[in-house]
Every structure is written in structure tokens, then in C-alpha cells.
Amino acid sequence: MTDAHEDHWAAPVAAAALDARVRVPGSKSITNRAYVLAALAGAPTRVRVPLDSRDTRLMLGALASLGARSEETADGFLVHPLGAGGSSHGEPVEVTLGNAGTVARFTPALAALGDSPVLFDGDEAIRRRPIGPLLTALRRLGVRIDDGAGPGRGAPPFTVHGDGGVRGGTVELDSSASSQFLSALLLAGPAFDRGVTVRLVGDAPPSEPHIAMTLDMLHRFGATVEREGAEFHVAPAKLSCPEYVVEPDLSTAAPFVAAAVAAGGTVRVTGWPSTTTQPGDWLRGFLPALGASVRLDEDGLVVTGGSSIPGVDLDLHEVGELTPVVAALLCFADGPSVISGVAHLRGHETDRITALATELSALGADVAETDDGLRITPAPLHGGVFHTYDDHRLVMAAAVLGLRVPGIYVENPATVGKTFPAFVETWTGMLGTGR
Structure with a gap:
């Protein structure tokens, strides 16, 4: 899991179009x-x-x-x-x-x-x-x-x-x-x-x-x-619920479905519910705007990437926790994008707006902060250290970048244990095992 960069994870590049089946943990x-x-x-x-x-x-x-x-x-x-x-x-x-x-x-x-x-x-x-x-x-x-x-x-x-x-x-x-x-x-x-x-x-x-x-x-x-x-x-009230079954975490699924868009091919996330209150379900309706095909069947959500990714303007006020992964994905778009409505992300695990602008720009992207979001102008990306600020969602964003950019080293990947301790193993499994 480590590289010459001590305590860093070398985010793997997708060597071919994906054909993977993934199950994410509970919400x-x-x-x-x-x-x-x-x-x-x-x-x-x-x-x-x-x-x-x-x-x-x-x-x-x-x-x-x-x-x-x-x-x-x-x-x-x-x-x-x-x-x-x-x-x-x-x-x-x-x-x-x-x-x-x-x-x-x-x-x-x-x-x-x-x-x-x-x-x-x-x-x-x-x-x-x-x-x-x-x-x-x-x-x-x-x-x-x-x-x-x-x-x-x-x-x-x-x-x-x-x-x-x-x-x-x-x-x-x-x-x-x-x-x-x-x-x-x-x-x-x-x-x-x-x-x-x-x-x-x-x-x-x-x-x-x-x-x-x-x-x-x-x-x-x-x-x-x-x-x-x-x-x-x-x-x-006197509450009662003898048994409660937790749904898979659809926000944690975000980098995996984004992988199909970034690297091409198909990723199936098993257990995706047909109806849910989770913010991550927004991805199901959004990904077609990025050229992907999306299908929900009895086994889960199937996402297949398209030939290109258009630039988009997005208000993510209701689904702000998806911003890091979406911002990373939009660095591969054909044109500029704007993410708005997420000023509250400055008070999350870190100031996610500043962190994303800093780290994405350091790898070659043209990313500027706005009052309530980010302006992303794609540019050629290069390798380097991606700092994660003890924020699990930034590890996931860096992994998406690494699919197409060699030499990205993710600082403190263990911080992803906040929501998905097995993220790195699941991510590398998605890239290394065709199904």
C-alpha cells in the first residue's frame, strides 16, 4: 500500500476499460x-x-x-x-x-x-x-x-x-x-x-x-x-424497532461509479436501493449528463462510461458531500465547469473548497474558489502528492484522479477509515479483477 513516498498511497492507473462489480459498506x-x-x-x-x-x-x-x-x-x-x-x-x-x-x-x-x-x-x-x-x-x-x-x-x-x-x-x-x-x-x-x-x-x-x-x-x-x-x-413517543437493516452508502459508492466515467468501461454497484433518501442517489440522475449510461436492476446500479465528459454547471447544495469526487471527475471534462451552492463545505472535516482548489491546481488543473463553490477549467494534469487534510472524501477524489494520471501519491490514505476502512483494497480490486 505504500511507495517510496512514506505513508503515501500510489493511486493506481486504470490500464484498460473497467469491468467490475463492487459492494460498498453500509451508509x-x-x-x-x-x-x-x-x-x-x-x-x-x-x-x-x-x-x-x-x-x-x-x-x-x-x-x-x-x-x-x-x-x-x-x-x-x-x-x-x-x-x-x-x-x-x-x-x-x-x-x-x-x-x-x-x-x-x-x-x-x-x-x-x-x-x-x-x-x-x-x-x-x-x-x-x-x-x-x-x-x-x-x-x-x-x-x-x-x-x-x-x-x-x-x-x-x-x-x-x-x-x-x-x-x-x-x-x-x-x-x-x-x-x-x-x-x-x-x-x-x-x-x-x-x-x-x-x-x-x-x-x-x-x-x-x-x-x-x-x-x-x-x-x-x-x-x-x-x-x-x-x-x-x-x-x-416510546420508540420501537426490533430490527433495522442499513442500506449501502451511496456517497461512498460515488468514486466507484465515477470510475466508469473517468476510465471507461462498466462498474456495477450491488445492492443499490430502488428508493432511498440518501443524497448519493442523485448520481443516478446526474451521470447521464456526463455521457454515461445508467441502469438500475434487481442486483444494483450499472454505470458505463461514454466517449467524453462535457463541462457542466452544478448546484450541489443538497448533495454537497459528493463535491470532492465530482470535482475530480470534472477535471477530465472537455470544457469548464462550475460547482455552486456548497459554501457549507468550509465547515466539514476540513475546508473542502479551499482544499480541493489547492490540491487539484497543484496537479495542473485550473481550479478557482468562488464564494460558494469552485470554477474548474480542465488542463493537462501531472503526478504529485495529493494532501488529504484528514478528510476521507479527499482520498476518494484523489483515487479518481489517479485512474488517468500516473504518479499521484495520496497522503494518509488511512483517513478513509472514517467511512470505508477497506476502500484501498476495494479500489485496487476493482481495477485488477475483471468480472
């Missing part, structure tokens, strides 16, 4: 939502074929610290409700966040349901990711939070003081920086004394599909959810 977004809802249920939930990665292990660890233990099964985890794992009896608790945004945002409300002070902290990067509006909303719902002097810093480390429950009620929320702020309140809402009514203020949240995912999963666990425009209501 991170669905897995972590399922674990949170399982912790709030009245009885254990068997979560089947979940993603097993750093972020999901951090979520299980956080829930265990809060009193929701889990047991590994043959095909997933059995998650027990909060309280079933014992009580800390008021003793201080620590939750390790790593750089997992879902853990940092989905678990503080759960900590308020207990009777202990809970310290939340993680990697240096998580301290730079936005969370302030969520902490403000939780305070207004009756949660005691200490995140520094004065009005608070609005970032980890912070401490939630459990008072044995949350009053809940109506709250205004600015979720324009992340739809996870809204999802965090809605997921915890069934456990609040009065449920929760969230009125969105400010710009619309990014990634509407993730909001739809949260609402769908709440319904499946038995919650009553109502939505009227920018107002959401979740009533108090």
Missing part, C-alpha cells in the same frame, strides 16, 4: 441515526449490516458512555436503550468525538437525559466544526451546557449537565451551516417531555435528503413527525 448517515434512535427505544434494536468504521465506532462508544451498551452480532450490533447499560449515578462522564460530526451533534441532547455532567471533546479538527447554533437551541429547550465564559464558544470541548430529562417545547434554529443541527433536535425529540417543535430561521439548511432521511427513520421507529414548510414537530 454512515443511516447507521449513526439508527444507533441514536435505538438508544432512545424502549427495547433493544438489532441494527443489521451497518457501517463499521471509525465514525460509527465512535457513536457506539459515545452511546455506551451515556448508558446505551451494544453487543456485536453476526451481521451488526444489538443496541440496548439508554439506562440498560447501568447508571453513572452522577459521576462525570467523557464522550470522545474524534472528528465525527454526527457524534458531536446527535449525542449532546441524549446526555441531558441522564444525571451526570458529560464532557464532549475530540480531535483538533472537531473543535473547528460548527455546532454553536445547536448548543444555543438546546439551552433554550432547558439543557444546561458549559462551553466557556460569557455566551460560550459554541465548539468542543463543552460539558452537558444531565438533569434527568429535557423540557423540550418550541425553539428557533439556524441550521444553515449544517442540516445535522436540525436532525439532532428531531432525533432526540421523542424523549423530551413536551417533544420538540423546531422553527428554522436564516438560510435553508443544506442537504435536504439528510433531513428527509431523519424524518423517515423517525417514522420507522414509531415517532409522530409533522412538517409544515420550515417548521417541524416531533411528539413525545
Whole structure:
């Protein structure tokens, strides 16, 4: 896996048109939502074929610290409700966040349901990711939070003081920086004394599909959810879902279907659902605009690349997590492209807009930052080191570039373990094994 560049991965070039069959792991977004809802249920939930990665292990660890233990099964985890794992009896608790945004945002409300002070902290990067509006909303719902002097810093480390429950009620929320702020309140809402009514203020949240995912999963666990425009209501409820099966992660599938477009040939991603709330399903409708043929059958999604890739103008506000892979692919287009609507990516694992502009330009592409995206003018590319900034999606973007550009060395490929620990092996298998 390493090369002369220590701790770097030499991204492999596609020697011929692809003919591959790939299965990607479970959706991170669905897995972590399922674990949170399982912790709030009245009885254990068997979560089947979940993603097993750093972020999901951090979520299980956080829930265990809060009193929701889990047991590994043959095909997933059995998650027990909060309280079933014992009580800390008021003793201080620590939750390790790593750089997992879902853990940092989905678990503080759960900590308020207990009777202990809970310290939340993680990697240096998580301290730079936005969370302030969520902490403000939780305070207004009756949660005691200490995140520094004065009005608070609005970032980890912070401490939630459990008072044995949350009053809940109506709250205004600015979720324009992340739809996870809204999802965090809605997921915890069934456990609040009065449920929760969230009125969105400010710009619309990014990634509407993730909001739809949260609402769908709440319904499946038995919650009553109502939505009227920018107002959401979740009533108090006793949740129950004996078994939940996680879909494959369609955003993690992005580099594999992009590979068919970049290198030519055909890639089949097995298990692709016919209906889903996942943002990654957007690819199914988009890839034909890049000259690819796309077919969904009973076994999965089949993508066959075309003879060329046209330049396009894209608003990716609702599917921003696909931006790194799409930007890499558009470096091979016949003409200029513009990606817009993704200003919120500056607050992800890294500032993805600046990182992509920097790394793609360093390899010869003409990529400029805009206020809310990127302007990509294709140019001859060359090899070099692609820095990944501890961001799993940048590893995937670099892999796509490497299909056609020899000599690309990917810094810290292990960071992809956040969502797909076996990515490198699966990627090389796609290139080395015809089916």
C-alpha cells in the first residue's frame, strides 16, 4: 500500500476499460441515526449490516458512555436503550468525538437525559466544526451546557449537565451551516417531555435528503413527525424497532461509479436501493449528463462510461458531500465547469473548497474558489502528492484522479477509515479483477 513516498498511497492507473462489480459498506448517515434512535427505544434494536468504521465506532462508544451498551452480532450490533447499560449515578462522564460530526451533534441532547455532567471533546479538527447554533437551541429547550465564559464558544470541548430529562417545547434554529443541527433536535425529540417543535430561521439548511432521511427513520421507529414548510414537530413517543437493516452508502459508492466515467468501461454497484433518501442517489440522475449510461436492476446500479465528459454547471447544495469526487471527475471534462451552492463545505472535516482548489491546481488543473463553490477549467494534469487534510472524501477524489494520471501519491490514505476502512483494497480490486 505504500511507495517510496512514506505513508503515501500510489493511486493506481486504470490500464484498460473497467469491468467490475463492487459492494460498498453500509451508509454512515443511516447507521449513526439508527444507533441514536435505538438508544432512545424502549427495547433493544438489532441494527443489521451497518457501517463499521471509525465514525460509527465512535457513536457506539459515545452511546455506551451515556448508558446505551451494544453487543456485536453476526451481521451488526444489538443496541440496548439508554439506562440498560447501568447508571453513572452522577459521576462525570467523557464522550470522545474524534472528528465525527454526527457524534458531536446527535449525542449532546441524549446526555441531558441522564444525571451526570458529560464532557464532549475530540480531535483538533472537531473543535473547528460548527455546532454553536445547536448548543444555543438546546439551552433554550432547558439543557444546561458549559462551553466557556460569557455566551460560550459554541465548539468542543463543552460539558452537558444531565438533569434527568429535557423540557423540550418550541425553539428557533439556524441550521444553515449544517442540516445535522436540525436532525439532532428531531432525533432526540421523542424523549423530551413536551417533544420538540423546531422553527428554522436564516438560510435553508443544506442537504435536504439528510433531513428527509431523519424524518423517515423517525417514522420507522414509531415517532409522530409533522412538517409544515420550515417548521417541524416531533411528539413525545416510546420508540420501537426490533430490527433495522442499513442500506449501502451511496456517497461512498460515488468514486466507484465515477470510475466508469473517468476510465471507461462498466462498474456495477450491488445492492443499490430502488428508493432511498440518501443524497448519493442523485448520481443516478446526474451521470447521464456526463455521457454515461445508467441502469438500475434487481442486483444494483450499472454505470458505463461514454466517449467524453462535457463541462457542466452544478448546484450541489443538497448533495454537497459528493463535491470532492465530482470535482475530480470534472477535471477530465472537455470544457469548464462550475460547482455552486456548497459554501457549507468550509465547515466539514476540513475546508473542502479551499482544499480541493489547492490540491487539484497543484496537479495542473485550473481550479478557482468562488464564494460558494469552485470554477474548474480542465488542463493537462501531472503526478504529485495529493494532501488529504484528514478528510476521507479527499482520498476518494484523489483515487479518481489517479485512474488517468500516473504518479499521484495520496497522503494518509488511512483517513478513509472514517467511512470505508477497506476502500484501498476495494479500489485496487476493482481495477485488477475483471468480472
